[in-house]
Amino acid sequence: MMRTHLCGELSQSDIGEKVTVAGWVNRRREHGEHLAFVDLRDHSGILQCVVDNQVDVRSEYVVKITGQVTQRPEGTINDSLATGQIEITDATVEILSIAEPPPFPLDDRADDVDEMVRLRYRYLDLRRSRMQRNLRVRSTINASIRNSMVSQGFVEVDTPLLMPTTPEGAREFIVPSRQRPGSFYALPQSPQLYKQLLMVGGVDRYFQIARCLRDEDLRADRQYEFMQLDMEMSFVEVDDVLAAVEASVLDAAEAVTGVRPDPIERITWLDAMNRFGSDKPDLRFGMELAELTDVFSTTEFKAFSTAGSIKGIKADQAAGDWGRNKLDGLTDTAKSFGAKGMVWLKVVDVDGGLGFDSPVAKFLSEVETAALIERFGATAGDLLLLIADEWHTTCEVLGELRNRLGRPPVSEGPYKYLWVVDFPLFVGADEATGTPKPGHHPFCHPHPEDLDHLESDPMNVRAWAYDLVLNGWELGSGSIRIHDPKLQQRVFSLLGIDEAEAQKRFGFFLNPFAYGAPPHGGFAYGLERLGAILAGEDNIREVIAFPKPQSGLDPMTNAPTEVEPSQLEELGIRVLPPPAD
RNA sequence: GGUCCCGUAGUGCAGUCUGGAGUGCACGCCGCCCUGUCAAGGCGGAGGUCGCGAGUUCAAAUCUCGUCGGGACCGCCA
Missing domain, CATH: 2.40.50.140 (Nucleic acid-binding proteins)
Known part of the structure; x- marks a missing residue:
C-alpha cells in the first residue's frame, strides 16, 4: 500500500x-x-x-x-x-x-458556481466533500436496501436492458438492431413486465436495484436514466407489499441519518385530494383545504353558484405579504393550472367583528361571510384563497397554491413519509375515443369491493394501487396486479382494447398468465429521489455522479454525438436532413 | 410545444433601469517577501469576443429584434 x-x-x-x-x-x-x-x-x-x-x-x-x-x-x-x-x-x-489550477474552488464556495461549469469538470466537483458525502449516501442506501430485501427473503434477479418496445407509457430510448436492420430494441422504462413474469416463474419474491430509462423532459427530480428499487411478491395482499417496502425504506433512512423514522402513515387518495389537493401531499405543513361548497349552496355570487366544488385555504397572517400585484400573479398561477379564476379575501377588522378586504366582498352575504370566517377559524390578517370549479380542478389548483404559499424546500426537515392508497383505477378519458385512461397501468388490480360497478361506473372504481411520498415528492408507486386473464380482459374492454389488439400489444406478456399465475403485486421507488432528500439536496443531480442538464446534452462528454456513416450503414439507418424552417 | 428568470476576467459579482473609452470589487492565478498559518498576510503583475448576430445611435455591456446556452415550472413522465 x-x-x-x-x-x-x-x-x-x-x-x-x-x-x-x-x-x-x-x-x-x-x-x-x-x-x-x-x-x-x-x-x-x-x-x-x-x-x-x-x-x-x-x-x-x-x-x-x-x-x-x-x-x-x-x-x-x-x-x-x-x-x-x-x-x-x-x-x-x-x-x-502535478496539476493545473482548478477552474473553480473545490470547497463550499463551489456551491455557488454555475452548475454547467461543475458538470463540465465533474471529476473535479466530485473531489468536494459535499459530492463525496452524497455519493456515499447513495452507496449506503443501496447497501442497506439490498441487505433489507435479502433478509426478507427476496431474490435479486437481473432483467434485460434490451427489450421489445411497448406502446404504453413514457417515451422510450430505442436501440437499432444490427442483425435485423429496421428493427429496434427499447431500453426499459422499468422492469415491470419481466418482474411479473418472474412471479409466473415461481421466483416468489424478486428485487433489483434497476436502471430505468425514459426519454421525457428533464427536471429537478427527473433524469433520462435513474435507479429504482424494483420489487415484486407472490401470494400477497396490499399490506404485505407495503410492509416489505416500508422496511427497506426505513432501513435505508436509518442507515443514512442514524434515526429510524416512525411507521409510515396512510391516507387514501380521496382524502389526500380533499385535504391537501394533491396525490403526493407534503405533510410538513398544514394549511389543509376547507370544504366550502355547502357555504355557498344558495349564493347570489355567479362564479360560485354554478361550481360543482368550492374549497379554500387559509394562509395565517399572510395578508400583509400579498399585495395586488402578487395576488394577480397567484391568480395567473391558478389559471395556468386550469382554474377559471381565484378569489382572494383578506380578513380585516370591521366594527364589531371580522370582514373581508376583497374585490368580491360585496357579492358575499353576511351569512356567507360569517360562515367563511367560522369555517376557517380566521382572524384579522389572514389571507383566504378560494377556488370554485369541478371537484378535481378545485382540489388540484388549491393543492398547488398551498405548496406555493407554505411548502419548505424538499430537503428541509423533518422527513414526512406517507402512503397514499386506493388510487382510482381510471383517471380522465381519452379525448379521441372517450374511453377511460388507466390511472397507474392497465395491469393494475381493481379494488374487489368495486368490481360490481366496474362497467357501470368505472370512474369510481378504486385500484389496489399505492404511492410512497416523502416531503411532497413521489418516491414510487406500485400495485397488486391482475393475475386472472378474464378480469384482465374486462379491464382491457373498458380501455377499448379488444382481445385481438391485446394479443398484438401485450401478447408476450399476457400469454404466460394462462399457465398459472400466482396472485402478486409489487412496487418500485426512486433511489436518487430518496438519496437527494436524505442528503439534504433539492435536486437529484446532486446525488448522481454524472448527471445531465435539462437539455440532456452532457457538457463533459458532449454526448450525444454523431456517428460514422459506416455505423449507420451497418444498421440500415439513414438520417434525415435537419428540417428547413 | 409553452411560461418565467439568468448570461460581464478562471470563479463569484457590481455596473444595464437613466447609452459616453472594458470603469470596478472579491477570490483564484503568476512573481517577490515572509518560521505557526489554517478560505494566512504584505508588495507587484497578468488576465475581457460584456454568450453570439443584426438593428437604432455621433456613441451600445447598457436600448430593440433575433439566436445560442443554462435554470425553475407547465405540457409530458401508463
Whole structure:
C-alpha cells in the first residue's frame, strides 16, 4: 500500500506514529524559505502537514507525505478541522502528479458556481466533500436496501436492458438492431413486465436495484436514466407489499441519518385530494383545504353558484405579504393550472367583528361571510384563497397554491413519509375515443369491493394501487396486479382494447398468465429521489455522479454525438436532413 | 410545444433601469517577501469576443429584434 492511513482518520491517539498519507493539496500556506503548511485532502478529510517550503506543491497536486503525527503547539489548534489537534511534522513529500489550477474552488464556495461549469469538470466537483458525502449516501442506501430485501427473503434477479418496445407509457430510448436492420430494441422504462413474469416463474419474491430509462423532459427530480428499487411478491395482499417496502425504506433512512423514522402513515387518495389537493401531499405543513361548497349552496355570487366544488385555504397572517400585484400573479398561477379564476379575501377588522378586504366582498352575504370566517377559524390578517370549479380542478389548483404559499424546500426537515392508497383505477378519458385512461397501468388490480360497478361506473372504481411520498415528492408507486386473464380482459374492454389488439400489444406478456399465475403485486421507488432528500439536496443531480442538464446534452462528454456513416450503414439507418424552417 | 428568470476576467459579482473609452470589487492565478498559518498576510503583475448576430445611435455591456446556452415550472413522465 502506498499509504498507512487516511487523512481524516488520524487523531491524537496516533501521536508519535510515523505515517504515510496521500491525496490532493487542498491549500498551501507559505511562511518563508523553509516553512509551509500543506492541507492534504482525501475523501476522509483534511490533514495539515508541515513541510519545507523548498518543495513546490500547488493546489490539487497529488502527493504522498510521510512524517510523524505530532500534537500541534499550543495556540495553533484549529477547532474547525476534525484533525485540528494534530499535524504531520518531519515530512517528506513525494509529488505523484502535478496539476493545473482548478477552474473553480473545490470547497463550499463551489456551491455557488454555475452548475454547467461543475458538470463540465465533474471529476473535479466530485473531489468536494459535499459530492463525496452524497455519493456515499447513495452507496449506503443501496447497501442497506439490498441487505433489507435479502433478509426478507427476496431474490435479486437481473432483467434485460434490451427489450421489445411497448406502446404504453413514457417515451422510450430505442436501440437499432444490427442483425435485423429496421428493427429496434427499447431500453426499459422499468422492469415491470419481466418482474411479473418472474412471479409466473415461481421466483416468489424478486428485487433489483434497476436502471430505468425514459426519454421525457428533464427536471429537478427527473433524469433520462435513474435507479429504482424494483420489487415484486407472490401470494400477497396490499399490506404485505407495503410492509416489505416500508422496511427497506426505513432501513435505508436509518442507515443514512442514524434515526429510524416512525411507521409510515396512510391516507387514501380521496382524502389526500380533499385535504391537501394533491396525490403526493407534503405533510410538513398544514394549511389543509376547507370544504366550502355547502357555504355557498344558495349564493347570489355567479362564479360560485354554478361550481360543482368550492374549497379554500387559509394562509395565517399572510395578508400583509400579498399585495395586488402578487395576488394577480397567484391568480395567473391558478389559471395556468386550469382554474377559471381565484378569489382572494383578506380578513380585516370591521366594527364589531371580522370582514373581508376583497374585490368580491360585496357579492358575499353576511351569512356567507360569517360562515367563511367560522369555517376557517380566521382572524384579522389572514389571507383566504378560494377556488370554485369541478371537484378535481378545485382540489388540484388549491393543492398547488398551498405548496406555493407554505411548502419548505424538499430537503428541509423533518422527513414526512406517507402512503397514499386506493388510487382510482381510471383517471380522465381519452379525448379521441372517450374511453377511460388507466390511472397507474392497465395491469393494475381493481379494488374487489368495486368490481360490481366496474362497467357501470368505472370512474369510481378504486385500484389496489399505492404511492410512497416523502416531503411532497413521489418516491414510487406500485400495485397488486391482475393475475386472472378474464378480469384482465374486462379491464382491457373498458380501455377499448379488444382481445385481438391485446394479443398484438401485450401478447408476450399476457400469454404466460394462462399457465398459472400466482396472485402478486409489487412496487418500485426512486433511489436518487430518496438519496437527494436524505442528503439534504433539492435536486437529484446532486446525488448522481454524472448527471445531465435539462437539455440532456452532457457538457463533459458532449454526448450525444454523431456517428460514422459506416455505423449507420451497418444498421440500415439513414438520417434525415435537419428540417428547413 | 409553452411560461418565467439568468448570461460581464478562471470563479463569484457590481455596473444595464437613466447609452459616453472594458470603469470596478472579491477570490483564484503568476512573481517577490515572509518560521505557526489554517478560505494566512504584505508588495507587484497578468488576465475581457460584456454568450453570439443584426438593428437604432455621433456613441451600445447598457436600448430593440433575433439566436445560442443554462435554470425553475407547465405540457409530458401508463
